[in-house]
Amino acid sequence: MILLDEIDSSLKDLKKRSLLRKRVVVSGRKKNQIKINGRWLINFSSNDYLGLSQNSSIKKAIISGINKYGNGGSSSHLVSGHTEAHQNIEKITKNNIGFASSILFSSGYLANLGIITTIVEKDSFIYADKLNHASLNDACILSRGKFIRFPHSDMVALENHLKKNKTKKKKLIVTDGVFSMDGDLANIPELVKLAKKYDAYLYIDDAHGYGILGKSGQGILEHFEKKNSIKKISKERIIYTLTLSKAVGISGALVCANKKIVDLIINKSRAYIYTTAEQPALMYGIKRSFEIIKKNHSLRKKVNDYVYLFRRLINQKNLLVDSITPIQPLMIKDAKKTIKISKLLNELGLYVPAIRPPTVPIDSSRLRVSISALHSEGDIKKLAQAINEIVKNEN
Ligand SMILES: Cc1ncc(COP(=O)(O)O)c(C=O)c1O
Numbered sequence: 001m002i003l004l005d006e007i008d009s010s011l012k013d014l015k016k017r018s019l020l021r022k023r024v025v026v027s028g029r030k031k032n033q034i035k036i037n038g039r040w041l042i043n044f045s046s047n048d049y050l051g052l053s054q055n056s057s058i059k060k061a062i063i064s065g066i067n068k069y070g071n072g073g074s075s076s077h078l079v080s081g082h083t084e085a086h087q088n089i090e091k092i093t094k095n096n097i098g099f100a101s102s103i104l105f106s107s108g109y110l111a112n113l114g115i116i117t118t119i120v121e122k123d124s125f126i127y128a129d130k131l132n133h134a135s136l137n138d139a140c141i142l143s144r145g146k147f148i149r150f151p152h153s154d155m156v157a158l159e160n161h162l163k164k165n166k167t168k169k170k171k172l173i174v175t176d177g178v179f180s181m182d183g184d185l186a187n188i189p190e191l192v193k194l195a196k197k198y199d200a201y202l203y204i205d206d207a208h209g210y211g212i213l214g215k216s217g218q219g220i221l222e223h224f225e226k227k228n229s230i231k232k233i234s235k236e237r238i239i240y241t242l243t244l245s246k247a248v249g250i251s252g253a254l255v256c257a258n259k260k261i262v263d264l265i266i267n268k269s270r271a272y273i274y275t276t277a278e279q280p281a282l283m284y285g286i287k288r289s290f291e292i293i294k295k296n297h298s299l300r301k302k303v304n305d306y307v308y309l310f311r312r313l314i315n316q317k318n319l320l321v322d323s324i325t326p327i328q329p330l331m332i333k334d335a336k337k338t339i340k341i342s343k344l345l346n347e348l349g350l351y352v353p354a355i356r357p358p359t360v361p362i363d364s365s366r367l368r369v370s371i372s373a374l375h376s377e378g379d380i381k382k383l384a385q386a387i388n389e390i391v392k393n394e395n
Pocket residue numbers: 107108109110112133135176180205207208243244245251252253
């Protein structure tokens with residue numbers, strides 16, 4: 001139990017190192033803008049990459065779901081919370097992504113926790129990318145398996161670890177699909193190859209890839225299937241998680257896997273069993289959102305064009321990271337300076353959050369610019385111009 005005076009000194013220390021966190025209170029959202037402290041700002045902080053959180057046909061679908069099922073989730077999936085609406089969403093994933101089975105969680109965090117802590121045992125080995133999302137790291141730690149982290153995207157280091165435990169049976173490689181704070185992609189073809197070679201399972205958290213990557217927005221597997229031979233590799237050894245809170249624009253997560261794993265989760269996953277099912281009305285919205293993602297290629301094109309435009313307009317190319325996704329961090333590195341630039345942008349009506357440790361490694365503080373189909377070309381130009389000027393003056 002932490003003592004109150006220890007809390008004081010811990011918070012003071014965070015403040016001294018420019019790492020103290022405070023929440024901003026948002027009092028409105030309207031298209032590309034959010035209202036903070038009574039001011040409307042252009043929002044470059046959202047994971048709503050396709051703008052679907054504001055889509056009116058999705059809103060209507062959710063309201064029709066409320067009319068059918070009411071406002072709440074009512075009880076857990078294993079009691080009476082699992083409705084036909086939840087069941088239908090799990091079926092859609094089979095057709096869209098091509099896994100035998102899938103299961104819904106109420107959030108991406110819970111999905112990672114619920115899956116990894118259930119399938120990993122004490123005698124299992126986990127191999128995790130060092131830049132994986134915190135929810136994956138928490139899940140790996142709680143699983144009590146042997147947790148080995150390899151340097152970011154270093155396939156040679158990963159293979160060396162796998163070689164050491166070649167004869168061990170229970171191995172799980174864990175990775176973000178799109179790395180949440182950097183926007184770069186995991187090397188899925190190589191990870192699939194290594195999983196096959198060393199008889200390991202591969203867990204992919206595609207929170208930021210689903211909706212954005214792939215010809216029909218079906219995420220990182222579709223993105224690489226086109227260019228490589230992943231189709232020939234059985235999905236039996238892949239567990240694929242997509243969150244419904246980012247490009248899908250709602251909330252929750254779907255985990256796609258073989259049927260045996262899904263049956264195990266239903267029976268043993270504490271994070272699945274001991275929580276209320278997601279509100280059923282949201283399933284109607286998710287269904288509509290899936291339809292839009294699959295058919296509306298122009299939304300993806302718009303975002304990709306903005307990404308390209310933004311990268312082209314930034315003068316100091318060394319601030320950019322190698323990312324083709326709407327996550328476009330600008331690596332300022334120093335936490336204090338990052339906060340200062342974020343504040344200056346805010347004064348110009350642009351909301352770009354400063355991301356600092358422990359969310360990112362020490363000395364890699366950044367402005368996490370996230371681009372959305374809700375933006376206009378003018379918004380992107382305004383942001384790039386403001387960043388160019390501020391950064392020039394700061395140097
Ligand atoms: C890679 C990744 N996984 C999981 C999550 C958690 O998802 P959720 O917000 O639905 O809990 C996030 C959220 O930011 C994420 O970036």
